[in-house]
Amino acid sequence: xxxxxxxxxxxxxxxxxxxxxxxxxxxxxxxxxxxxxxxxxxxxxxxxxxxxxxxxxxxxxxxxxxxxxxxxxxxxxxxxxxxxxxxxxxxxxxxxxxxxxxxxxxxxxxxxxxxxxxxxxxxxxxxxxxxxxxxxxxxxxxxxxxxxxxxxxxxxxxxxxxxxxxxxxxxxxxxxxxxxxxxxxxxxxxxxxxxxxxxxxxxxxxxxxxxxxxxxxxxxxxxxxxxxxxxxxx
Numbered sequence: 001x002x003x004x005x006x007x008x009x010x011x012x013x014x015x016x017x018x019x020x021x022x023x024x025x026x027x028x029x030x031x032x033x034x035x036x037x038x039x040x041x042x043x044x045x046x047x048x049x050x051x052x053x054x055x056x057x058x059x060x061x062x063x064x065x066x067x068x069x070x071x072x073x074x075x076x077x078x079x080x081x082x083x084x085x086x087x088x089x090x091x092x093x094x095x096x097x098x099x100x101x102x103x104x105x106x107x108x109x110x111x112x113x114x115x116x117x118x119x120x121x122x123x124x125x126x127x128x129x130x131x132x133x134x135x136x137x138x139x140x141x142x143x144x145x146x147x148x149x150x151x152x153x154x155x156x157x158x159x160x161x162x163x164x165x166x167x168x169x170x171x172x173x174x175x176x177x178x179x180x181x182x183x184x185x186x187x188x189x190x191x192x193x194x195x196x197x198x199x200x201x202x203x204x205x206x207x208x209x210x211x212x213x214x215x216x217x218x219x220x221x222x223x224x225x226x227x228x229x230x231x232x233x234x
Contacts, residue, residue: 162204162224
């Protein structure tokens with residue numbers, strides 16, 4: 001496992017940080033691509049994944065990699081009547097185009113037998129008023145995962161997605177200084193999640209590492225759902 005390389009977009013976030021910790025224990029070198037520097041990755045580049053030139057330049061710095069995890073994501077809260085086209089475009093550029101561009105420029109550098117994990121969400125399957133742009137983007141990520149899994153299969157490269165429920169980590173919104181811990185209140189979490197709590201970032205990272213590892217060697221083109229029993233209780 002030594003000297004294998006894992007690249008994470010959104011690597012400076014809490015799920016990214018926990019994934020980096022676990023990846024290092026598994027023997028991976030780690031590279032974070034994010035809007036901010038990661039002090040935990042072996043190497044960190046400040047990259048806006050919605051911008052093709054920046055993504056292309058970042059991947060030109062490496063010769064090959066063994067795992068790609070696309071975590072970079074943003075969210076906005078608005079109903080359709082008050083959602084600006086600019087906000088919609090920005091969210092789609094980060095959540096969908098960012099993943100597509102990462103796949104595009106990673107593709108020629110992926111070693112045979114590599115693994116790709118895209119970060120979707122339970123929002124792709126459920127309703128949550130005021131989050132239509134986010135929900136739409138996460139559904140698109142599932143489609144991207146399914147489509148690309150077929151393109152990579154001849155090279156023995158697996159492409160899967162991780163779908164989490166509410167995670168106890170803040171999401172940054174467009175408004176400066178505004179954070180939003182979850183789409184669900186604590187009371188709502190207790191009512192809808194079988195374990196009556198949000199997921200810890202490490203629990204999502206453990207799912208990501210499972211999809212990267214040989215333990216999931218017969219999985220491709222599918223989703224791993226980590227939701228604390230949310231779907232069970234619906």
